Amino acid sequence: MENKFCSKCGAKWIDGQLYWATGKQGSEADLAGLVCDQYSDEQCINKLKGTNHNGQTWEKRMAEIDKVLADLDRQRLERQLDL
Numbered sequence: 001m002e003n004k005f006c007s008k009c010g011a012k013w014i015d016g017q018l019y020w021a022t023g024k025q026g027s028e029a030d031l032a033g034l035v036c037d038q039y040s041d042e043q044c045i046n047k048l049k050g051t052n053h054n055g056q057t058w059e060k061r062m063a064e065i066d067k068v069l070a071d072l073d074r075q076r077l078e079r080q081l082d083l
């Protein structure tokens with residue numbers, strides 16, 4: 001059993017599994033894309049930080065949120081127009 005803790009991003013690795021600072025299970029690629037690439041420095045122990053990973057990024061997140069909001073707008077409009 002190997003536990004690691006990153007004081008920069010607050011992530012924990014328990015037996016190889018990454019947990020966010022919130023305690024939620026996560027992936028190193030997502031952590032790198034959302035946190036470490038932008039907010040951590042060289043002391044960060046996430047080995048995917050700064051690499052060409054395929055994790056979540058804020059750009060992807062925002063695109064998803066935009067899509068959801070656009071859908072909601074469309075639904076609201078459809079209701080208003082009684083389509």
Ligand SMILES: [Zn+2]
Pocket residue numbers: 006007008009010011036040043044045046
């Ligand atoms: Zn870190």
